[in-house]
Amino acid sequence: MSILSGILFTCGVYLLLQKRLMKVIFGTVLLSHGAHLFILTMGGLRSGAPPILKDGVTTYTDPLPQALILTSIVISFGITSFLLVLAYKAYKTNGTDNLEELRGTDNE
Amino acid sequence: MLHFLIIAPLLFSIFTPILYQNIKRIHTGWMVLLIPISIFVYLLSYLPKIVDHPFHLTFNWLPSLGINYDLYVDGLSILFGLLISGIGSLVVLYSIFYLHKTEKLGHFYTYLLIFMTAMLGIVFSDNVFVFYVFWELTSLSSFLLIGFWNYREKSRYGALKSMLITVLGGLAMFAGFVWMSILTDTSSIREMIENSELITNSPYFIAILILILTGAFTKSAQFPFHIWLPDAMEAPTPVSAYLHSATMVKAGIYLVARLSLIFAGTDEFFIIVSSIGLLTLCWGSYMAVKQTDLKGILAYSTISQLGMIMAMLGFGTGVAVFAAIFHILNHATFKGSLFMVAGIVDHETGTRDIRRLGGLYTLMPITATLAIFGVFSMAGVPLPIFNGFLSKEMFFDATVDLSEEAGTIYQSIGPFIPFIALLGSIFTFVYSMILFFKTFTGKIQLDKLERKPHDPPFGMLLSPIVLVTLIVVIALFPGPFNHYLLTPATSAVMGEVSQTHIKFWHGFYNLPLFMSLTVLVVGIILFLTREKWVRVYNRIPGSWSMNKGYDYILDGLIKGSKLVTTSYMTGSLKNYVRMIIGFMTVVGLYTFIKTDGWAFTFNGATLSIPEIAIAVTMMIAAISVLFISNRIAGILVLGVVGYGLSLLFVFYSAPDLALTQLIVETVTVSLFLLAFYHLPKLKEEKESKTNNFINLVISVSFGIFITLVGLSSHSSKWFDSISSYFVETSYTLGGGNNIVNVILVDMRGLDTMFEISVLGVAALGILALINYKKKGDVE
Numbered sequence: 001m002s003i004l005s006g007i008l009f010t011c012g013v014y015l016l017l018q019k020r021l022m023k024v025i026f027g028t029v030l031l032s033h034g035a036h037l038f039i040l041t042m043g044g045l046r047s048g049a050p051p052i053l054k055d056g057v058t059t060y061t062d063p064l065p066q067a068l069i070l071t072s073i074v075i076s077f078g079i080t081s082f083l084l085v086l087a088y089k090a091y092k093t094n095g096t097d098n099l100e101e102l103r104g105t106d107n108e
Numbered sequence: 109m110l111h112f113l114i115i116a117p118l119l120f121s122i123f124t125p126i127l128y129q130n131i132k133r134i135h136t137g138w139m140v141l142l143i144p145i146s147i148f149v150y151l152l153s154y155l156p157k158i159v160d161h162p163f164h165l166t167f168n169w170l171p172s173l174g175i176n177y178d179l180y181v182d183g184l185s186i187l188f189g190l191l192i193s194g195i196g197s198l199v200v201l202y203s204i205f206y207l208h209k210t211e212k213l214g215h216f217y218t219y220l221l222i223f224m225t226a227m228l229g230i231v232f233s234d235n236v237f238v239f240y241v242f243w244e245l246t247s248l249s250s251f252l253l254i255g256f257w258n259y260r261e262k263s264r265y266g267a268l269k270s271m272l273i274t275v276l277g278g279l280a281m282f283a284g285f286v287w288m289s290i291l292t293d294t295s296s297i298r299e300m301i302e303n304s305e306l307i308t309n310s311p312y313f314i315a316i317l318i319l320i321l322t323g324a325f326t327k328s329a330q331f332p333f334h335i336w337l338p339d340a341m342e343a344p345t346p347v348s349a350y351l352h353s354a355t356m357v358k359a360g361i362y363l364v365a366r367l368s369l370i371f372a373g374t375d376e377f378f379i380i381v382s383s384i385g386l387l388t389l390c391w392g393s394y395m396a397v398k399q400t401d402l403k404g405i406l407a408y409s410t411i412s413q414l415g416m417i418m419a420m421l422g423f424g425t426g427v428a429v430f431a432a433i434f435h436i437l438n439h440a441t442f443k444g445s446l447f448m449v450a451g452i453v454d455h456e457t458g459t460r461d462i463r464r465l466g467g468l469y470t471l472m473p474i475t476a477t478l479a480i481f482g483v484f485s486m487a488g489v490p491l492p493i494f495n496g497f498l499s500k501e502m503f504f505d506a507t508v509d510l511s512e513e514a515g516t517i518y519q520s521i522g523p524f525i526p527f528i529a530l531l532g533s534i535f536t537f538v539y540s541m542i543l544f545f546k547t548f549t550g551k552i553q554l555d556k557l558e559r560k561p562h563d564p565p566f567g568m569l570l571s572p573i574v575l576v577t578l579i580v581v582i583a584l585f586p587g588p589f590n591h592y593l594l595t596p597a598t599s600a601v602m603g604e605v606s607q608t609h610i611k612f613w614h615g616f617y618n619l620p621l622f623m624s625l626t627v628l629v630v631g632i633i634l635f636l637t638r639e640k641w642v643r644v645y646n647r648i649p650g651s652w653s654m655n656k657g658y659d660y661i662l663d664g665l666i667k668g669s670k671l672v673t674t675s676y677m678t679g680s681l682k683n684y685v686r687m688i689i690g691f692m693t694v695v696g697l698y699t700f701i702k703t704d705g706w707a708f709t710f711n712g713a714t715l716s717i718p719e720i721a722i723a724v725t726m727m728i729a730a731i732s733v734l735f736i737s738n739r740i741a742g743i744l745v746l747g748v749v750g751y752g753l754s755l756l757f758v759f760y761s762a763p764d765l766a767l768t769q770l771i772v773e774t775v776t777v778s779l780f781l782l783a784f785y786h787l788p789k790l791k792e793e794k795e796s797k798t799n800n801f802i803n804l805v806i807s808v809s810f811g812i813f814i815t816l817v818g819l820s821s822h823s824s825k826w827f828d829s830i831s832s833y834f835v836e837t838s839y840t841l842g843g844g845n846n847i848v849n850v851i852l853v854d855m856r857g858l859d860t861m862f863e864i865s866v867l868g869v870a871a872l873g874i875l876a877l878i879n880y881k882k883k884g885d886v887e
Contacts, residue, residue, distance in 0.1 A: 003815050004723045008749070010811030011730040016685050017803040024681075026733055026746055029776070033753050034814070036769075040760060041818055043829075050761040051847040053839055061761040062831045063838075063847040069765055070852060071863050077772045078870035081779055085874045088783050099681050 005041060008034030019098050021087045028083065032076035036069045110179055111167050113150055114228045117143050121221035128214035136213045137204035144196035144224065151189045155592045158186050162600065164234055164298065174295050180234035183596020187433065188231035188355075188362055190593070191440050195354045196224050198571035202448055203346035205568035206455065216256060216344070223249035227355050231362055236285040236295050243281070243323075246356050247274040253351060254343040266339035269658065273326050273336045281323025281363070284316050288370075291316075297366065301603075304370040317376055320367065321384075328360025330418060331388040334411045335654045341403040345451030348403060353410050353443035358436060361414065364421050365432070365601045372424040375517045381422030386528045388415025393535035397542065397638070398645050402450040402460040405543050406443070409486065412536060413439050416503060416529075423506055425513060426602060431502035433597045437589070438485065438495040438582065445575035446482040446543075449475055452568060453547060456561040462542070467552030474563045476548040481576045485583075487540035487631070488533060490624045495582040497624070504529060504620035530623055537631030538638065545635075686806055693810045700816060719759050726752035740784065747777040764848045 008030050015027025043065030051063035094101075120143050128136045157163075162182030169177045200220070207213060226249055229242030247270075255267030289295045291310055292303045300307070307313060324330075329337040340352050351357070364381060371377040392412025399405045417439070420432035452475050453468065454460045469476045481494065488500035507529045511522030554560065563569070582589055634641070676687070729748040736742045750773030757766035834847055834855065842850035852860050 004727060005818060006811040006815030007727050008730055009814045010807045011734055013685075013689055013807035013810050014734055014803055016689075017682050017807065019682070022739065022742075026742060029746055030730055030733065030749065033749055037753060037756070038814065038818060040757075040762070040765075042821055044822070048761060050763050051835070052763070053835075053845040053847065060831075060835055060847065062829055063834050063851055064829070064831050066762045066765050066848045067851040067856065067859075069762075070768055070848065071859050073765070073768050073772055074863050075866050077776060078867045080776060082870045082873050082877075084779060084783055085877050088786055089877050089880070092786070 005034045005037040008037065019100055021090065021099060024099070025080065025083050025087055028076075029080055032072070032080070036072060036076075039065050039069050039072070109150075110165055110181065110232065111177060113147055114179070114232060115225055116147065117221035117228075118225040121218040121225075124217040124221065125214035128217075132209075135204050135209055136217055137200055137207075140217045140221065141197060141200045141204070143221065144193045144200060147228070148190065148193035148197055151186060151193060154181060154186055158183060159592060159596050162596075169238070175237045176235055177238055178234035178296060179232045180298060181232065182600040183593070183598070184362070184365060184433075184600035185231045187437065187593050187597045188358070189228060191358075191437070192224065192227045192231065192355050195350060195440060195444050195575075196220075198444065198574055199346045199350040202349070202451070202568060202571040203344070205565060206346055206451055207344065212256075216253075219249050219252040219256070220347070220350075223253065223351065223356070227359070230359055234297050236289060236297060236300075239297070240278070240282050240285060243327075243359065244275070244278050246327075246359060247271060247278055250274070250340070250351055250356055253347045254340045256344055256347065257342070260342065262339075263342040266336070266342040270336040270340050272662075273333055273658075277323040277326025277333065277360075280319045280326075284319030284323065287312060287316050287319070301369045307370055308374055313374075314376055317371060317374075317380070320363070320371075321380060324360035324363045325384060325418075326360070327363070328357050328414050328418065329388075329411050330360070330384050330415060331391050331411075332654050332657075334388060334392065335658055337411055338399075338404055338407040341401070341407050345403070345447060345454065348406075349444050349447030349451070352407065353447055354440040357410060357414055358417075358440070361417050361421065361432075361436060364418065365429075368421065368424065368429070368601050369603045372421075378422055378424060378517060379521075382419050382525075383422075385415045385417070385419025385422050386525070386532070388412065389419060389532035390528060390535070391415075393532050393539060395649075396539040397535055398642075399539075400462055402453060402462060402465075402543070402547065403447070405462075405539055406446055406450060409536070409539060409543075410439075410443060412532060413443070413486075416532065419529075420503060420506055421601075423510055425506060425509060426598070427502060427509060428506035429601050430594065430598045431499055431506050433594050433601065434502060435496075435499040437593065438499045438579075441575050441578045441582065442482045442485040442496055445478060445572040445579070446486065448568075448572040448575070449479045449482060452564050452572075453561075455568070456559070456564060457557045458559060459557065462546040464553060464556040465547045466550035467548070468561060469548040471552070471561045472548075472563050474569055475572075478569070478572045478576050479544055479548060481579050482572075483540045483544040485579050487537045488624060488627065489537075490621070490628060493580050493583050495579050495586075498583060498586065500533065501620045501624060504533075504623045508619050508623075526619075526623065530626065533623075533627045534630050534634065537627050538634050541631065541635040542638070686802070689810050690806050693806070693813050696813050696817070697809070700813070700820070716759075719756070722752050722755050722759070726756075740781075743777060743780040743784070746780075747773060750776065762848075764846070 012027045012029075012031030012034055015023045015030060018024060018027070043062045048059040048061040049057045051060045051066065120140070124136060124140060127139050131139075158181060162180070164178060164180045166179075167177040169175055200217075203216070203220075207216065223246060226242045226245035230239060230246065233239040233242060251267050251271040254270055255263050257263045258267075285295075288300055288307055291312075292300045292306050294300060294303070307316060310316075326333040337352060337357065341348055343352070389412050392408045392410075392415055396405050396408035396412060399408060413435070417432045417435050420428040420435070423429075450460060453465065453472075456472065456475075457465065457468070459465065484491070485494035485496035488494070488497045490497055490501075492498070504526065507526040510518055510525055513519070513522065676683070726749050729745050729752065733742055733745050733749075736745060750769065754766045754769035754773060757763075757769055834851055838844060838847040838850045842854040844850040844854070
């Protein structure tokens with residue numbers, strides 16, 4: 001699973017380095033997927049019952065990473081949707097989605 | 109009382125603009141004049157006491173840091189204090205007549221008073237850090253004064269140059285001070301002197317010495333830091349007379365003299381200070397001959413005279429130090445008067461260019477007479493009515509005696525020094541003659557002058573007259589000056605009481621007199637034949653000069669930093685991401701290798717076949733996103749990754765996660781699809797091969813790094829997870845069976861609260877973005 005998250009990170013970073021704004025957003029989505037998987041993996045993938053208390057069950061999987069990921073998913077969703085709208089607006093305003101053309105002026 | 113007196117000018121400077129604004133009838137200078145005069149009188153009252161008993165005063169400033177506003181009053185500081193306040197009074201008096209009431213007098217006197225405080229603070233401070241504070245204050249006020257006519261390009265250039273150079277030296281000196289105070293565990297100069305062997309025996313001695321001397325050399329315009337002084341001549345003439353001849357440029361001299369008790373006696377000190385001093389003496393006097401501007405000549409002359417004083421301090425013998433102290437006093441008198449004379453000439457003729465001047469003797473007899481005294485004193489003409497002659501004679505005396513000192517270094521270098529001194533003095537004589545004879549004798553060129561010159565009002569002449577009187581009085585009656593000023597000052601520098609008599613006349617058969625006569629004869633010959641040898645300046649320095657070096661360095665710094673900045677601040681997002689990720693990877697991988705993170709142990713978790721299948725699907729989907737150029741396909745494949753992730757969550761017993769991931773992925777994908785129509789097409793962009801390759805390398809190595817960290821993190825486990833606590837108390841404390849939910853809303857509820865606010869802010873942001881319209885947009 002570490003390898004999978006590594007690959008997700010690879011693809012995410014590669015997309016981040018592209019010119020098109022859309023690809024960059026795709027990249028962030030992949031990056032957040034990779035990060036969530038990474039957190040889960042780090043918590044240990046030992047199998048156990050889902051962390052819902054039930055009589056007779058003694059081992060549960062670690063609930064803490066799950067809570068963290070849950071928070072993270074919601075936040076990255078918020079960010080992604082905001083980015084999407086921002087990209088849309090930037091495209092409408094500037095008429096391009098090429099990041100190389102979206103550079104600031106020289107005086108900055 | 110002295111504490112207050114030192115900051116009195118600073119306090120008064122607050123009122124000068126108010127006085128200037130409200131009292132228009134009287135020249136502001138008259139009111140300012142009171143301050144230096146009262147300081148001068150007060151310091152005079154110390155004189156009888158100081159002869160035998162130096163004392164110190166203290167005033168707590170930062171006692172917890174051991175930094176106190178300590179003052180030390182001995183012969184050396186009193187001498188400088190009197191120079192500062194005395195010449196300060198004369199300069200203020202002179203400036204009253206020199207500067208018209210239409211100038212920004214409020215500014216001028218404020219700066220001048222700040223400078224006066226700074227200078228008094230330097231010479232009386234016992235604490236090195238307080239010393240440094242005042243030191244930088246002189247740099248600052250000098251900067252303000254040089255740039256007084258700030259509408260002139262050259263004034264601004266000169267001010268900036270002097271600021272950069274003196275502050276550079278000031279910072280070096282500060283480093284030296286910090287070092288010294290660490291070594292001796294005190295910041296008081298007196299206590300440092302008492303523990304001087306701690307400094308001289310430390311392995312860092314040379315570094316400290318060079319740092320401190322850099323400060324002294326930049327301030328006192330020693331080679332090669334002398335270049336700021338000629339450009340500082342853009343300041344109003346009273347400022348040049350005060351700062352750049354009599355006081356500020358002697359701050360470095362004061363520093364060297366003050367710390368002589370620590371450094372003197374070591375070979376390094378002797379070599380550095382003497383050689384730089386002699387080099388400055390010769391270079392300054394040589395370059396002065398080339399100048400055509402009166403103030404330019406005087407500036408180089410100041411440089412050379414300061415070099416001479418510095419060299420004598422470097423010699424460190426009794427007679428040399430005495431001569432140095434004596435020359436400090438003499439130089440202040442004659443150079444101050446010469447600057448004022450130059451100012452008068454400028455004021456009366458409208459030019460300072462000696463090629464346009466000449467024959468002013470008949471028109472300005474008083475000024476010319478004053479100039480004679482100053483110039484001949486500076487040249488060291490062997491007549492006992494010029495104080496410069498007496499100190500120059502002692503200078504020769506000191507150089508001749510040097511080879512008789514004990515110590516191999518003295519004996520090996522000593523014999524050459526009189527010849528170098530002779531060379532410098534000959535050129536000194538030549539430029540002094542040029543200064544006088546080109547200005548006041550010869551043919552007058554009235555057509556080249558702006559107005560018909562005549563002697564200025566008496567008030568303007570008053571200050572130079574006082575200084576010239578001093579020249580003669582010091583020369584004729586050196587006894588009292590010696591007793592009250594010079595001997596205590598020499599004792600302060602040498603650390604022992606020494607009595608030297610100033611002799612008018614050495615008798616016929618002695619070397620110094622013979623040397624003075626040589627200077628006179630050779631100087632006259634050189635002056636008369638100067639047309640013939642003036643071409644030598646085309647060869648040395650020729651096109652090569654220190655100024656060009658300075659400009660080159662400054663230019664290079666600006667260009668270089670621009671180059672560096674533009675090389676990485678490209679404005680391209682891609683490059684920044686590359687740098688961030690690349691840096692993270694390099695540092696991370698380096699740490700990984702350095703800490704030996706290779707030990708992987710696989711425990712417990714085994715992968716089942718469905719898990720592997722899902723993982724492989726996700727990998728393929730993720731990689732294919734890279735190559736898809738159809739946007740709807742891209743969105744859908746991205747969705748595959750998300751749904752795969754939620755499936756994995758199912759496998760790893762995370763029902764809430766799976767649920768959320770499923771919903772969020774659905775919403776995200778539908779959002780993408782919603783915006784689909786408005787979004788740009790994913791056109792295949794042309795990227796160069798190398799760019800693609802770099803991107804690939806960066807992203808792959810980052811992925812590898814993450815994988816390695818993930819793998820190795822399992823291998824080391826130092827303590828148990830705290831999750832068992834959550835499992836145990838979820839029901840008893842939280843009252844819920846779903847542990848994840850209890851964590852989210854009960855145990856770590858704060859996270860959830862802010863996560864909600866994140867969503868809210870995102871929603872508001874989106875709303876604002878959509879509603880935002882540019883001005884003039886019509887919809």
